[in-house]
Amino acid sequence: MTSTPRRKRVRVTRRASGWHRDSSNTDATQPARTISQASLNRMVEPYLPPPRASDGVGQALTGCPDSDGDLEETARIARDLIRFDTSNYGSSRANGEREAAEYVEAYLSGLGLTPRLFEPDARRTSLTVRVPGRNRTKPALVVHGHLDVVPAEASEWSVDPFAGTIQDGMLWGRGAVDMKDMDAMILAALRDILSTGAQPERDLIVAFFADEEAGGVLGSHWLVDNHPEVFAGATEAISEVGGYSITIDGKRAYLLQTGEKGLLWLRLRSRGAAAHGSRHIRDNAITALAEAVVRLGRMEWPVRLTATTRELLAGVAKIVGVDPHERSPDELARATGTAAGFVTPTLRTTSNPTVLQAGYKHNVIPARAEALIDVRTLPGEDESVLAQIRALVGEQIEVTVVHRDVSLENPRHGALVDAVTASLGRHDPGAPILPYLMSGGTDNKALSELGIAGYGFAPLLLPADFDFPAMFHGIDERVPLDALTFGRKVLGDLLRTY
Numbered sequence: 001m002t003s004t005p006r007r008k009r010v011r012v013t014r015r016a017s018g019w020h021r022d023s024s025n026t027d028a029t030q031p032a033r034t035i036s037q038a039s040l041n042r043m044v045e046p047y048l049p050p051p052r053a054s055d056g057v058g059q060a061l062t063g064c065p066d067s068d069g070d071l072e073e074t075a076r077i078a079r080d081l082i083r084f085d086t087s088n089y090g091s092s093r094a095n096g097e098r099e100a101a102e103y104v105e106a107y108l109s110g111l112g113l114t115p116r117l118f119e120p121d122a123r124r125t126s127l128t129v130r131v132p133g134r135n136r137t138k139p140a141l142v143v144h145g146h147l148d149v150v151p152a153e154a155s156e157w158s159v160d161p162f163a164g165t166i167q168d169g170m171l172w173g174r175g176a177v178d179m180k181d182m183d184a185m186i187l188a189a190l191r192d193i194l195s196t197g198a199q200p201e202r203d204l205i206v207a208f209f210a211d212e213e214a215g216g217v218l219g220s221h222w223l224v225d226n227h228p229e230v231f232a233g234a235t236e237a238i239s240e241v242g243g244y245s246i247t248i249d250g251k252r253a254y255l256l257q258t259g260e261k262g263l264l265w266l267r268l269r270s271r272g273a274a275a276h277g278s279r280h281i282r283d284n285a286i287t288a289l290a291e292a293v294v295r296l297g298r299m300e301w302p303v304r305l306t307a308t309t310r311e312l313l314a315g316v317a318k319i320v321g322v323d324p325h326e327r328s329p330d331e332l333a334r335a336t337g338t339a340a341g342f343v344t345p346t347l348r349t350t351s352n353p354t355v356l357q358a359g360y361k362h363n364v365i366p367a368r369a370e371a372l373i374d375v376r377t378l379p380g381e382d383e384s385v386l387a388q389i390r391a392l393v394g395e396q397i398e399v400t401v402v403h404r405d406v407s408l409e410n411p412r413h414g415a416l417v418d419a420v421t422a423s424l425g426r427h428d429p430g431a432p433i434l435p436y437l438m439s440g441g442t443d444n445k446a447l448s449e450l451g452i453a454g455y456g457f458a459p460l461l462l463p464a465d466f467d468f469p470a471m472f473h474g475i476d477e478r479v480p481l482d483a484l485t486f487g488r489k490v491l492g493d494l495l496r497t498y
Contacts, residue, residue, distance in 0.1 A: 018118060018119050018120035018121070018222070018226070020116050020117060020118045020119075020227070021116065021117040021118075036195075037073075039110065040107065040110040040111070040191070040195075043106050043107065043109060043110035044080075044103060044106045044107050044110065046106070047099070047102050047103040047105075047106045048080060048083075048103070049080070049083040049084050049099065049103075051083075052083065052160055052162060052163045071166070072481065072484065072485050073188045073191065073488070074181075074184045074185055074188040074484040074485060074487065074488040075166070075171055075184070075481050075484050075485075076184075077107070077183070077184035077187050077188060078164075078171055078175075078176065078180050078181050078183070078184035078479075078484060079164035079166070079171055079173075080103065080164070081100055081103070081104075081147070081175065081180040081183055081184060082162060082163075082164040082171070082173035082174065082175050082176060082180055083162060083163065083164045083173075084097075084099050084100040084103065084147075084162075085162045085174075086100050086147055086148045086149055086175075087148070087149055087150070087151040087152070087174070088148040088149065088150065088151075088211060088212075088213040088214050089151055090213070090214045091214075092121075092214075094123075094124065094148065094211070094214070095123075096122070096123025096124055096125065096210075097123070097124065097125045097126070097147040097148055097208075097210045097211075098119070098123045098124075098125040100125075100147045100208075101117055101125040101126070101127045101147060101208060101210075102117075102125075104127055104147070104183070104187065104208050105117060105127055107187050107191075108127075108129050108187070108190075108206075111190060111191060111194045111195065112194065113129045113131060113194075114129060115127050115128065115129040116128050116129065116230075118222075118223060118227065120218050120222045120226070121218055124210045124211060124218040124219070125147075125210055126147075126207065126208065126209045126210045126219050126220075126222075126223055127147075127207070127208045128205065128206065128207045128208075128223070128230050129205075129206050130203060130204070130205055130206075131190065131194070131199075131200060131203065131204040131205075131206060132199060132203055133199055133200045133201055133202035133203045133204065134199045134200070134201055134202075135201060135202055136202070136203055138201070138202040138203075139202070139233060139234060139235040139236070140202060140203035140204065140205050140231075140232075140233045140234040140235075141202055141203070141204055141205070141234065141236055141237065141238065141416075141495075141498065142204075142205045142206075142207060142231060142234045142236070142237035142238070142447060142452060142454075143186055143204050143205070143206050143207075143237070143238055143239075143495070144206070144207040144208070144209060144220075144237060144238075144239045144443055144447075145179050145180075145182045145183040145186060145207075145208050145209070145239060145240065146179060146183075146208065146209045146210070146211075146212030146213070146216075146219065146220075146240075146443060147180075147183065147208050147209070147210060148210055148211055148212055148213050148214075148219075149174045149175040149178065149180070149213065150174070150178075150213050150473050151174075152174040152475075152477075153475075156475050157475055157476055158476055159172045159173070159476070160173075161173055161174040161477070162174060166481070169480060169481055169482070170478040170479060170480050170481060171478060171479050171481060171484070172476065172477070172478040173477065173478075174477055175477070176471065176477045176478050176479045177468070177471045177472060177477060177478075177479050178240070178471070178472050178473065178477070179239075179240040179241075179458065181458065181460070181479050181484060181487070182239070182240050182458035182487070183208060184484065184488075185458065185459075185484065185487045185488050185491050186206060186491070188488045188492075189488050189491045189492035189495055190204075190206070190495075192488070192492045193492060193495060193496060198496070200495045200496060201495070201496060201497055201498055202498065203233065204495065205230065205231055205234050207220075207223075207230075207443075209223070209443050212442070212443050214403075215263070215265070215403045215405060215441075216405075216443050216445070216446050217403070219443065219446075220443035220445075220446035220447065221446040223446075224446045224447065224449050224450055228450055231447065231450055231452065234447075234450075234452050235451070235452060235453065236416050236452060236453050236454070236455070237444055237447050237452050237453070237454040237455065238416075238420075238454070238455050238456070238457040238458075238494075239442050239443060239444055239454060239455075239456060239457070239458070240442055240456055240458045241257050241342075241438055241440065241442065241456040241458065241472075242255060242256050242257030242258075242436075242438070242455060242456025242457045242458060243255070243256060243257075243420065243424070243456065243457040243458055243459035243460065243487075243490070244458070244459065244460040244462055244468060245428070245431070245460065245461050245462050246336050246337060246338070246339035246462075246468075247337050247338075247464035248316060248319045248320060248335055248336055248337065249319060249320045249321075249335065250464075251319055251431075252428070252431045252464075253315070253319060253431055253432045253433070253434055254424055254428075254431055254432070254433045254434070254459075255312075255339065255342075255433075255434055255435075255436045256417065256420060256421075256433050256434065256435055256436070256455065256456070256457060257435075257436060257437075257438045257455060257456025257457070258308055258409070258410050258411070258412050258417070258435040258436070258437070258455055258456075259306070259308050259379070259407070259408045259409035259410055259435075259436075259437040259438065260407060260408045260437065260438045260440070260441050260442060260444065260445065261345075261346065261349075261376040261377055261378060261379075261407055261437060261438065261439055261440070261441070262376065262377040262378070262379065262381070262382050262404070262405065262406060262407035263375075263376060263377075263403070263404060263405040263406075263441045263445070264375035264376075264377060264382060264385065264386060264401060264404050265372065265373070265374060265375070265401070265402040265403040265404070266372070266373040266375060266389065266399055266400065266401060266402065267370060267371070267372055267373075267398075267399075267400040267402050268289060268292055268293065268296075268370065268371045268372075268373060268393060268397050268398070268399060269289075269368065269369070269370045269397070269398040269400065270285045270286075270288040270289040270292070270368070270369050270370075270396060270397050270398070271285055271367060271368050271398075272284050272285035272286075272287075272288060272365070272366075272367060272368075272369075273365070273367065274364070274365060274366060274367035275364075275365045276363060276364070276365070277362065277363035277364060277365055278363070279365070281365055284365060285358065285365075285366055285367060285368055285369040286358045286359065286365075286366065286369045288369075288396050288397065289356075289358065289369040289370070289371055289397065290369075292371075292392075292393035292394065292396075292397045293353045293356070293371050293373075295392050295393060296351050296353065296373060296389060296392060296393060297351065297352065297353045299351055299392065300348075301348040301349040301350065301351070301385075302348060303329055303330075303347045303348050304347075304348065304378055304381075305329060305347065306346075306378060306379060306409060306437055307409070307412075308346075308409055308412060308435050308436065308437045309329075309346050309347065309436070309437055311412060311434075311435055312343070312346075312434050312435055312436045312437075313329060313332045313333070315432060315434040316332045316333075316335055316336060316434070317332055319432065320332075320335050329347050330344065330347065333347060337464070338465070338466065338467040338468060338469065338470070339468065339469065340469075341467070341468075341469030341470060342436070342438070342439055342468075342469045343436060345376065345439035346436060346437040346438070346439050348378070349375065349376065349377050349378055349381060349385050350374075350375070350376050350439070351373055351374075351375045351389065352373065352374045352375075353371055353372070353373055353374075354372050354373065354374050355370075355371065355372035356369075356370075356371050357369070357370045357371070358370065372402070373389075375389070376439055376440070376441075377407060378407065379407040379408075379409050380407070381407075382404065382407070386399075386401070405441060405445045405446075406445055406448060408444060408445065408448055408454065409437065410453040410454065410455060411453065412435040415498075416455065416498065417433075417435075417455075419494060419497060419498035420433070420455070420457055420494060421433045422497075423459075423490050423491075423493040423494040423497065423498075424459060424490060426493060427461075427486065427489060427490050427493065428461060438456060440472075442454065442456065444456075457491075457494070458487060458491075459486065459487045459490040459491060460479070460480075460483040460484075460486065460487050461482070461483055461486040461487075462480065462483055463480065466480070
């Protein structure tokens with residue numbers, strides 16, 4: 001990293017509930033000044049991560065740009081952000097988002113804005129900034145991303161997961177789709193608007209949260225609880241995992257995320273007799289836990305269609321040309337191609353074992369064994385599902401709720417949905433827009449506590465055979481470069497007009 005000194009215009013304020021930093025005392029209501037790309041680069045350059053040593057794996061470029069001058073702005077920003085290893089391991093273990101947040105702070109400051117940084121715990125950094133709009137009588141729109149990522153096991157990847165490799169027309173690395181791509185689209189779209197002296201249609205509250213991959217406890221939820229004034233005047237929000245293209249029966253469509261399943265992260269714990277591994281022990285904690293995990297992991301939860309999912313499946317049936325009442329929900333979900341990886345889990349509750357912990361030596365039967373279960377519930381089912389799980393695993397197994405969060409089902413029609421549809425239509429005419437209930441969760445859950453309706457809109461035009469759901473938390477995560485450019489244009493279009 002260069003030794004260029006940090007910017008001087010910094011004010012840090014310590015508070016009981018963490019600290020926050022303002023980049024300057026500039027009046028945030030003033031529109032941004034015009035600024036050249038060269039000037040913006042100079043602002044950001046001191047904050048770039050140091051280059052990673054190349055081991056020759058996956059570094060070959062195949063007909064792709066190999067210099068910053070050739071790389072489109074959105075891809076360049078996303079690449080830079082990927083190079084910050086912001087891995088979040090959960091249970092308060094994380095590398096932290098501070099350096100990535102400072103990079104974003106420098107970029108936004110280069111656009112004449114006044115970002116604020118917040119840290120409830122050391123290095124767990126979130127950033128917000130308010131961008132004044134032309135029509136300040138309209139409610140503000142929250143546009144948000146998160147800066148943390150799930151960990152990546154480098155030995156399993158064909159490229160360094162934190163090198164930001166450009167290969168085969170794609171940007172590779174942890175966070176390429178979850179969600180440093182959208183972070184980059186937000187920054188590039190803001191630059192397109194503000195660098196010419198223009199403004200968005202309405203006030204934007206732009207946020208880059210910490211800790212989303214661990215439920216947002218130190219990110220969005222902390223800000224909502226401790227600094228709700230940041231989001232004053234906002235009624236709607238847009239963020240990740242929506243607005244991407246899918247291919248149904250050879251025809252392109254887009255999924256707009258209008259809701260999210262509920263979240264229950266559970267710990268199962270069994271106890272038994274500690275003993276020598278050679279003994280005949282029936283009260284074995286591992287055996288009891290394994291039986292409970294198998295029952296829960298193999299549980300087939302019943303199909304229940306929400307209003308959102310009914311509308312989605314009706315739209316799929318129309319594209320395919322079948323009567324939705326003559327096809328099962330699973331059949332219609334499979335008709336969405338690779339998108340079925342996201343659509344199928346929205347038909348029912350899911351319960352997936354994700355972590356097993358037991359024992360410390362080959363010849364010792366441990367007294368305790370634990371498992372972590374990721375449960376995603378349909379709206380309104382949290383308590384009934386939890387009761388069923390307790391009954392399913394049996395009285396010998398302790399069930400503890402580690403973290404829970406709400407399900408969301410927002411209006412599928414209205415001014416924002418119309419604006420999203422129009423923006424996509426201007427860049428890909430004729431493609432239908434279908435609502436869907438996301439199987440995972442986003443920081444929109446925290447914002448809902450303030451009455452803000454959150455939608456997933458990170459627009460990407462993807463190849464028909466691209467398995468987008470497999471990229472999330474997967475090996476060799478990547479995103480097409482031209483999809484990033486498309487997303488920047490569509491998102492900028494929305495922010496200018498809505």
